[in-house]
Amino acid sequence: MSALHFKHLTTAGLLAVSLTFTSIPATAGVRVCTFPGSPSTALDQAVAQEVFKTADIAASLVKHGIGEGDDDGVSLKELGRTLGHDCDVIAGFPRSNVADASSSKMLFSRGYLRSGYVSIMAPGSKPEGAAKNTVAAMYASPAQLIALQQTDVSLDLENTSELSVNAVVAGRAQRAIVWYPAVVAYGLAHPRQHLTVAPTTSPYADWHLVFAFGASGGTLQKRVDAALARMSADGRLATLTRPWTLPDVQAAASRPGADASHYAYLDGSVRTSRLPGTVERAAVNDALQGRFIKVATDALTDAPTFDRLQADHGKTLYASSCAKCHGAALQGVTAPALRGPAFAPAQNAHLTIGGVFGYMATNMPADRPGKLKDQDYADIMAFLLYSNGYQPGSAKLTAGSARTSATKLNAGPAH
Structure with a gap:
């Protein structure tokens, strides 16, 4: 097994970090936001600077245009309000083909970096x-x-990608599933640390970084796309993004003598890297859309109540919107199981009811995130609770009570 060395990344990576926007008054030109805490922020800013320079558009970086969000994250609705009010464009917006938020009132550029989740x-x-x-x-x-x-x-569930990498380095975990830009960012911060990288096989691990615009940003979107096309044609985009580019697994596999255990790395070499258990089954992707979610640490409280009728209605909604991926019996198909110890263990749960609800209401179904009404999501949550041993009561579960619940999702007694 060969290690991926980060020394060859350091110079190019620090060059990207050193790039800054031209000194423009904060009120002048196009206002560009990035997601706080994103490991690709340095890249996003460098690409944005070059794109708007190429498009001959004055631009300024807004440092605090997007809030950190809360335990439920930053929703698409909140981002839609941000665009046009605090920002004109968001750089570094993550998108996937499965959960592309196409029903939202947002426009997106062509991708400037293809990335994904690796082991x-x-x-x-x-x-x-x-x-x-x-x-x-x-x-x-x-x-x-x-x-x-x-x-x-x-x-071992961690609050950030960096902490996930640290869990491996510190020996608390054998391996980690991490978004690749986070691996690169970690290497730039810790150039002496070597990491071995292998791909995941989930089709839902594939992501692209793009620019996001409000519904009225069509003209700006076209100019940005044209600039990205020019930068792609003359090689500037490849130069800017090369240190962050996902290893080319398909190219490696096609080389003579290569097999499923060979992968291409950033320096162009092909190395053997077979990790135990790295072949993951497909999992439905969470359209994070820039959310930064913290593990709830609140004290255990009583679960919010729900009634049996809404659980039955939730079952009907689940069958039409969720069962294809999660299974008719919540057993998991191409997405995780939604009942049993992996989802709701008997004790020491990592997930909270509020966290699961916020995650679901913001990002599911994966093909049309957020398409259901708040009360419909609450009814599906009631069905999930009932299916995991929680007993119905006389009061109906509301979206508000589900969203704010800090109760750990431990399985209830069998009903």
């Missing part, structure tokens, strides 16, 4: 005990959904 290990690390079968992943992200598809492993 990483630390060469020389020797996790002991339970850590040998532990996979780290960021809580309430596509990484967690992919990791949930593993068999015979425990999950």
